[in-house]
Amino acid sequence: xxxxxxxxxxxxxxxxxxxxxxxxxxxxxxxxxxxxxxxxxxxxxxxxxxxxxxxxxxxxxxxxxxxxxxxxxxxxxxxxxxxxxxxxxxxxxxxxxxxxxxxxxxxxxxxxxxxxxxxxxxxxxxxxxxxxxxxxxxxxxxxxxxxxxxxxxxxxxxxxxxxxxxxxxxxxxxxxxxxxxxxxxxxxxxxxxxxxxxxxxxxxxxxxxxxxxxxxxxxxxxxxxxxxxxxxxxxxxxxxxxxxxxxxxxxxxxxxxxxxxxxxxxxxxxxxxxxxxxxxxxxxxxxxxxxxxxxxxxxx
Amino acid sequence: xxxxxxxxxxxxxxxxxxxxxxxxxxxxxxxxxxxxxxxxxxxxxxxxxxxxxxxxxxxxxxxxxxxxxxxxxxxxxxxxxxxxxxxxxxxxxxxxxxxxxxxxxxxxxxxxxxxxxxxxxxxxxxxxxxxxxxxxxxxxxxxxxxxxxxxxxxxxxxxxxxxxxxxxxxxxxxxxxxxxxxxxxxxxxxxxxxxxxxxxxxxxxxxxxxxxxxxxxxxxxxxxxxxxxxxxxxxxxxxxxxxxxxxxxxxxxxxxxxxxxxxxxxxxxxxxxxxxxxxxxxxxxxxxxxxxxxxxxxxx
Numbered sequence: 001x002x003x004x005x006x007x008x009x010x011x012x013x014x015x016x017x018x019x020x021x022x023x024x025x026x027x028x029x030x031x032x033x034x035x036x037x038x039x040x041x042x043x044x045x046x047x048x049x050x051x052x053x054x055x056x057x058x059x060x061x062x063x064x065x066x067x068x069x070x071x072x073x074x075x076x077x078x079x080x081x082x083x084x085x086x087x088x089x090x091x092x093x094x095x096x097x098x099x100x101x102x103x104x105x106x107x108x109x110x111x112x113x114x115x116x117x118x119x120x121x122x123x124x125x126x127x128x129x130x131x132x133x134x135x136x137x138x139x140x141x142x143x144x145x146x147x148x149x150x151x152x153x154x155x156x157x158x159x160x161x162x163x164x165x166x167x168x169x170x171x172x173x174x175x176x177x178x179x180x181x182x183x184x185x186x187x188x189x190x191x192x193x194x195x196x197x198x199x200x201x202x203x204x205x206x207x208x209x210x211x212x213x214x215x216x217x218x219x220x221x222x223x224x225x226x227x228x229x230x231x232x233x234x235x236x237x238x239x240x241x242x243x244x245x246x247x248x249x250x251x252x253x254x255x256x257x258x259x260x261x262x263x264x265x266x267x268x269x270x271x272x273x274x275x276x277x278x279x280x281x282x283x284x285x286x287x288x289x290x291x292x293x294x295x296x297x298x299x300x
Numbered sequence: 301x302x303x304x305x306x307x308x309x310x311x312x313x314x315x316x317x318x319x320x321x322x323x324x325x326x327x328x329x330x331x332x333x334x335x336x337x338x339x340x341x342x343x344x345x346x347x348x349x350x351x352x353x354x355x356x357x358x359x360x361x362x363x364x365x366x367x368x369x370x371x372x373x374x375x376x377x378x379x380x381x382x383x384x385x386x387x388x389x390x391x392x393x394x395x396x397x398x399x400x401x402x403x404x405x406x407x408x409x410x411x412x413x414x415x416x417x418x419x420x421x422x423x424x425x426x427x428x429x430x431x432x433x434x435x436x437x438x439x440x441x442x443x444x445x446x447x448x449x450x451x452x453x454x455x456x457x458x459x460x461x462x463x464x465x466x467x468x469x470x471x472x473x474x475x476x477x478x479x480x481x482x483x484x485x486x487x488x489x490x491x492x493x494x495x496x497x498x499x500x501x502x503x504x505x506x507x508x509x510x511x512x513x514x515x516x517x518x519x520x521x522x523x524x525x526x527x528x529x530x531x532x533x534x535x536x537x538x539x540x541x542x543x544x545x546x547x548x549x550x551x552x553x554x555x556x557x558x559x560x561x562x563x564x565x566x567x568x569x570x571x572x573x574x575x576x577x578x579x580x581x582x583x584x585x586x587x588x589x590x591x592x593x594x595x596x597x598x599x600x
Contacts, residue, residue, distance in 0.1 A: 013376050016345045038372040039339050045316045064375050064404065072338040072368045076313050100403045103396075104364065 002027045002146055002196055002295045004219060007043035009270075009287040011203070011225055011240075011262040012065050019043040019289050020065050021262040023200055023221055027126065027146055032056040033073075034142060034200050040069035041076050046290055052080040056123060059090035060202055061139035062097055071104045078109045085111040089128070091138035092116050125149070125195075131213040133204035135239045141213060143199045148297050150189040157188040196295050199255070202262050205236065206245045211253035218295060220253065221287070222246045224260035227273025240264075243273050247280035261287040302327045302446055302496055302595045304519060307343035309570075309587040311503070311525055311540075311562040312365050319343040319589050320365050321562040323500055323521055327426065327446055332356040333373075334442060334500050340369035341376050346590055352380040356423060359390035360502055361439035362397055371404045378409045385411040389428070391438035392416050425449070425495075431513040433504035435539045441513060443499045448597050453490040460487045496595050499555070502562045505536065506545045511553040518595060520553065521587070522546045524560035527573025540564075543573050547580035561587040 003026040008019025020037025024044065031054045033040075044051065054077060060066055077086070088094065095114050115121060117140060121128045125148075131141040152171050162183050166176045176183040199214040202223035214220050225240035226232075235242050243260060250258040258281060263270050270286045277284040303326040308319025320337025324344065331354045333340075344351065354377060360366055377386070388394065395414050415421060417440060421428045425448075431441040452471050462483050466476045476483040499514040502523035514520050525540035526532075535542050543560060550558040558581060563570050570586045577584040 013379065014339070014342050014345075014372070016342065038369065039314070039342055042314050042316065042339055045314075064371060068372045068375075068404070069338065071364055072314070075364050075368075079313065097403060100400050103400045104368070 002198075003049075004198060004221075004293045004295065005047055005049070006221070006259065006261060006287045006289065006291045007040055007047065008037070008289050009261045009263055009291075010065075010265065011223070012265050014039040015265060017289075018263070020069070021202060021223070021287075022066075022069075024049065025144060025198065028124070029053060030055050030124070032058065032126075032144070034058045035060055035066040035202075036069040036073050037065045038068040038072075041073045043289065044073075047292075050080070051077045052082045054082075055084075055086060057086065057088045058128070058142055059088070059094065059140075060133075060142070060200070061091055061135060061137055062093055063137065063203070066203075067097075071101065074105055074108060074112075078107070082110045085113055087113050087115065087121075087123070089115045089118060089121060089130070089140075091140050093138060129213070131209060133201065133210075134207045135203045135205070139203060141199065141201045141204065141210065143197060143213060143217065145195055145197050147195045148193040150191060150193055152188055153190040156190070160187045162187060194298055196297060198295075199253075201246075201249070203240055205239050206241055206249050210249050214249065214253040214255055217253065217255040218257070219293060220250055220255040220258045221261055222250065222258055223262035224270070224277065225262055225264045225267075227263070227267050227270050227276065229276055243270075243277040243284075244280055247277035247284050250284065251281040255283075257283045257285070259285050259287045259291070259293075302498075303349075304498060304521075304593045304595065305347055305349070306521070306559065306561060306587045306589065306591045307340055307347065308337070308589050309561040309563055310365075310565065311523070312565050314339040315565060317589075318563070320369070321502060321523070321587075322366075322369075324349065325444060325498065328424070329353060330355050330424070332358065332426070332444070334358045335360055335366040335502075336369040336373050337365045338368040338372075341373045343589065344373075347592075350380070351377045352382045354382075355384075355386060356428075357386065357388045358428070358442055359388070359394065359440075360433075360442070360500070361391055361435060361437055362393055363437065363503070366503075367397075371401065374405055374408060374412075378407075382410045385413055387413050387415065387421075387423070389415045389418060389421060389430070389440075391440050393438060429513070431509060433501065433510075434507045435503045435505070439503060441499065441501045441504065441510065443497060443513060443517065445495055445497045447495045448493040450489040450491060450493055452488055456490070457488040462487060494598055496597060498595075499553075501546075501549070503540055505539050506541055506549050510549050514549065514553040514555055517553065517555040518557070519593060520550055520555040520558045521561055522550065522558055523562035524570070524577065525562055525564045525567075527563070527567050527570050527576065529576055543570075543577040543584075544580055547577035547584050550584065551581040555583075557583045557585070559585050559587045559591070559593075 007022040010018035023034040133139040199217040224243040307322040310318035433439040499517040
């Protein structure tokens with residue numbers, strides 16, 4: 001079971017009723033945070049999932065509304081007793097930025113390991129991919145693929161005459177050598193099963209590399225800075241998207257569901273413009289602060 | 301008329317129901333902000349007094365809970381259209397910190413002028429003084445004295461035979477030369493009148509230089525990180541104060557009223573410990589987020 005929480009749905013500035021857009025993925029008790037504007041730690045307190053088990057922070061880009069909450073959050077993670085290292089992924093410029101910011105965080109009790117714009121990063125059962133987006137400075141889209149372990153295949157295990165005492169460890173992925181015979185996990189495991197895919201696309205203009213990148217996502221969390229079609233020019237100038245443009249990407253990318261987020265402070269009622277997205281892609285919903293989606297693996 | 305708003309009353313970390321301690325003074329439509337932890341700009345949006353007219357930011361010290369909101373607030377002030385320079389006062393280390401932080405704020409549309417630990421700073425009708433406190437790093441207490449202009453003294457003006465046409469300008473403080481005769485403002489103005497004094501003391505252990513510094517304040521906003529007397533050892537270790545210690549300073553300093561603030565995250569109900577302060581100083585109140593005090597000059 002995977003929980004995905006939208007910590008906030010605003011762009012540019014934190015507002016009284018809207019935190020800055022940030023997403024928290026919880027899987028097997030571990031957490032991955034995507035973006036961290038000012039106030040993200042307060043939104044996390046509202047959510048109540050804790051701070052210590054954030055293993056990974058992914059930054060889309062280095063604009064203030066996506067990073068100004070980092071000094072406070074990193075301090076709070078330390079105050080919560082984290083000592084294990086934490087991984088941070090972000091665009092080119094990440095390492096240099098944090099060298100400058102060290103002055104704000106002289107006493108963190110854990111190490112931060114940085115990866116600048118890796119195409120792919122694997123951790124536990126999650127495969128993370130990045131895609132360069134088209135914004136006013138280097139920006140990354142992310143996809144998170146949570147793999148699903150194959151079922152244990154008793155018949156297969158028996159057909160290889162594997163002693164029962166090794167079944168458990170083989171299922172866990174270990175290779176066993178027993179009296180010169182080598183048993184591998186594939187000898188006890190069934191077919192690959194569908195995992196789950198979450199994609200996060202913000203901030204960007206629509207570009208043709210996005211649909212193949214988000215292809216078949218179970219959830220696409222996508223920026224829709226402007227709701228009104230009439231704001232297209234503004235969207236083009238500020239390197240953002242309208243709801244309609246985001247929905248067109250979702251449609252071509254054949255995602256199961258799209259959640260719009262990163263609304264402009266001027267967009268006080270995003271619901272009023274949902275129809276613009278629905279005309280392009282019917283499985284669109286408007287993100288709201290602290291919205292939580294619980295995702296389950298499909299039966300097959 | 302002067303408005304003083306407590307934007308938040310928390311120390312250490314912003315909480316769901318308590319912003320970090322920060323104070324906003326509004327006088328003649330201009331604003332002065334003291335400290336700026338993460339989320340201060342959200343508290344300011346709740347208050348609704350605007351951002352553009354903040355002329356002065358005073359920092360007590362450079363711990364995260366007093367400064368992590370600055371990058372976001374300074375950006376927002378810029379987004380609100382400020383072009384006039386802004387003054388920032390803080391302890392030793394301020395200039396060096398902001399040189400490192402420039403990377404976060406590459407496009408501010410206004411200049412920031414820094415003053416490190418000035419003993420005194422005057423702006424318009426306000427006299428600001430600082431006092432070195434005793435915390436775990438350089439820290440300043442502040443007093444803000446808002447001067448009150450003397451009354452116009454008609455009899456005095458007449459006794460100097462000053463032509464009526466100059467009365468208005470002399471009252472405003474201008475010196476006039478008329479046919480070789482020099483008229484000065486003191487020739488039309490009455491006695492000095494009592495102004496108002498606001499003192500802010502956070503974060504610190506109690507030290508003997510505090511009472512003379514806060515002497516006769518109309519309002520003292522003072523840290524009381526711990527409410528329980530039993531937390532004295534913790535207060536000593538972390539260089540903070542208990543309610544009782546703060547109240548003892550207020551009493552010796554003969555202030556009119558003390559508002560306690562900067563409560564530890566562990567102190568969920570400060571009201572429970574108010575009696576510890578009242579035993580020392582009866583004019584103590586517990587600060588709450590967005591509390592506003594409107595101060596008027598006394599009649600004399």
